[in-house]
Amino acid sequence: xxxxxxxxxxxxxxxxxxxxxxxxxxxxxxxxxxxxxxxxxxxxxxxxxxxxxxxxxxxxxxxxxxxxxxxxxxxxxxxxxxxxxxxxxxxxxxxxxxxxxxxxxxxxxxxxxxxxxxxxxxxxxxxxxxxxxxxxxxxxxxxxxxxxxxxxxxxxxxxxxxxxxxxxxxxxxxxxxxxxxxxxxxxxxxxxxxxxxxxxxxxxxxxxxxxxxxxxxxxxxxxxxxxxxxxxxxxxxxxxxxxxxxxxxxxxxxxxxxxxxxxxxxxxxxxxxxxxxxxxxxxxxxxxxxxxxxxxxxxxxxxxxxxxxxxxxxxxxxxxxxxxxxxxxxxxxxxxxxxxxxxxxxxxxxxxxxxxxxxxxxxxxxxxxxxxxxxxxxxxxxxxxxxxxxxxxxxxxxxxxxxxxxxxxxxxxxxxxxxxxxxxxxxxxxxxxxxxxxxxxxxxxxxxxxxxxxxxxxxxxxxxxxxxxxxxxxxxxxxxxx
Numbered sequence: 081x082x083x084x085x086x087x088x089x090x091x092x093x094x095x096x097x098x099x100x101x102x103x104x105x106x107x108x109x110x111x112x113x114x115x116x117x118x119x120x121x122x123x124x125x126x127x128x129x130x131x132x133x134x135x136x137x138x139x140x141x142x143x144x145x146x147x148x149x150x151x152x153x154x155x156x157x158x159x160x161x162x163x164x165x166x167x168x169x170x171x172x173x174x175x176x177x178x179x180x181x182x183x184x185x186x187x188x189x190x191x192x193x194x195x196x197x198x199x200x201x202x203x204x205x206x207x208x209x210x211x212x213x214x215x216x217x218x219x220x221x222x223x224x225x226x227x228x229x230x231x232x233x234x235x236x237x238x239x240x241x242x243x244x245x246x247x248x249x250x251x252x253x254x255x256x257x258x259x260x261x262x263x264x265x266x267x268x269x270x271x272x273x274x275x276x277x278x279x280x281x282x283x284x285x286x287x288x289x290x291x292x293x294x295x296x297x298x299x300x301x302x303x304x305x306x307x308x309x310x311x312x313x314x315x316x317x318x319x320x321x322x323x324x325x326x327x328x329x330x331x332x333x334x335x336x337x338x339x340x341x342x343x344x345x346x347x348x349x350x351x352x353x354x355x356x357x358x359x360x361x362x363x364x365x366x367x368x369x370x371x372x373x374x375x376x377x378x379x380x381x382x383x384x385x386x387x388x389x390x391x392x393x394x395x396x397x398x399x400x401x402x403x404x405x406x407x408x409x410x411x412x413x414x415x416x417x418x419x420x421x422x423x424x425x426x427x428x429x430x431x432x433x434x435x436x437x438x439x440x441x442x443x444x445x446x447x448x449x450x451x452x453x454x455x456x457x458x459x460x461x462x463x464x465x466x467x468x469x470x471x472x473x474x475x476x477x478x479x480x481x482x483x484x485x486x487x488x489x490x491x492x493x494x495x496x497x498x499x500x501x502x503x504x505x506x507x508x509x510x511x512x513x514x515x516x517x518x519x520x521x522x523x524x525x526x527x528x529x530x531x532x533x534x535x536x537x538x539x540x541x542x543x544x545x546x547x548x549x550x551x552x553x554x555x556x557x558x559x560x561x562x
Contacts, residue, residue, distance in 0.1 A: 224386060
């Protein structure tokens with residue numbers, strides 16, 4: 081209890097500091113997260129690149145009205161947080177061997193400053209029309225760890241094992257379950273036993289994330305994204321058959337696993353929450369809904385549970401002057417279904433409707449918090465264009481792009497250089513049909529390479545094409561450019 085009060089005080093003190101610095105130098109901290117392969121890195125790179133290079137953003141009012149004077153990168157304010165490698169990601173996307181950049185595996189930040197023509201009298205007379213956007217990039221898997229702060233090791237073990245014995249998870253957990261059956265919680269602690277249990281448990285979590293299963297709710301998050309913690313005792317634990325309330329015998333395997341779980345929460349989860357997460361102003365959550373739809377109803381249901389758990393973690397609500405002392409809250413949250421460029425535009429609104437249905441329960445909770453929430457289908461970087469193809473007398477709406485090397489379409493193996501026209505199918509008009517399994521096999525999603533852009537120097541290169549990135553920007557940041 082004492083440690084919690086101290087940490088809450090840290091949040092409040094940080095809020096006071098943010099208030100005074102924000103009076104003369106307005107700053108918005110934008111959190112960007114999503115589960116594995118949802119496109120976080122691509123989204124941030126595209127957002128920055130479009131603002132730096134004056135991209136076509138008709139629904140982002142400040143840009144459309146010509147009030148953005150210039151945008152530029154500045155050194156970030158936190159010296160202990162890695163910088164988002166924007167330049168490296170642009171190089172990967174635009175080089176001769178253009179490829180999608182490596183995904184998010186740790187927290188990173190970047191400060192983008194935008195000078196603009198302010199409308200309001202207060203803005204013109206205080207900061208003259210300047211906004212710092214601190215973009216905080218972090219894996220969604222880490223966010224799913226936050227509920228562990230209120231769970232004991234025994235409670236987590238029971239919930240995790242119960243989940244592993246249901247649906248698509250059961251066959252994937254076979255090797256771990258077999259090993260678990262050989263473990264006695266009261267036996268003396270053994271490092272080799274703990275390592276083997278953690279290895280098999282991590283392998284089970286990794287199997288749950290493959291494309292054909294595509295499950296989403298897989299805490300602890302650092303097990304699949306260890307970063308510099310790889311091999312640490314903080315990641316060398318696993319659930320045991322212990323009931324909530326069971327006391328661990330001193331020196332036992334149970335006591336060892338409990339201690340390491342508690343250390344993981346204390347040294348990994350809590351610092352992430354109080355040092356980074358609790359000070360966000362706006363949040364976007366990206367979801368690879370298309371892959372879940374491809375994998376079937378179990379994957380979609382698991383994604384729904386994961387996104388609901390993500391939303392429950394946010395300190396959401398409207399901010400006021402009292403927020404300075406109680407801690408700021410996230411007042412705008414955008415959930416997005418990414419990779420909309422893999423569908424014809426006629427299915428984009430339908431993809432949004434499916435995402436809204438997936439989030440139905442969670443959205444009702446937000447209505448009473450005072451926060452604004454929206455959903456959108458988008459492609460931060462559009463890898464395809466649209467065309468029509470006549471086949472057997474029918475005109476099919478297709479997408480055209482360069483499939484990645486190794487993709488097989490209609491029996492043809494693609495080399496990563498040849499374009500193809502794909503009819504991906506249509507999403508159902510009734511979003512409920514996407515969740516009941518009736519559309520299985522009717523949609524074809526292909527992995528495309530990034531689009532070709534000019535090879536001119538970075539400062540004069542064109543902005544990336546996109547789908548609805550401008551709409552996302554307007555919702556998340558539009559009110560800060562008045």
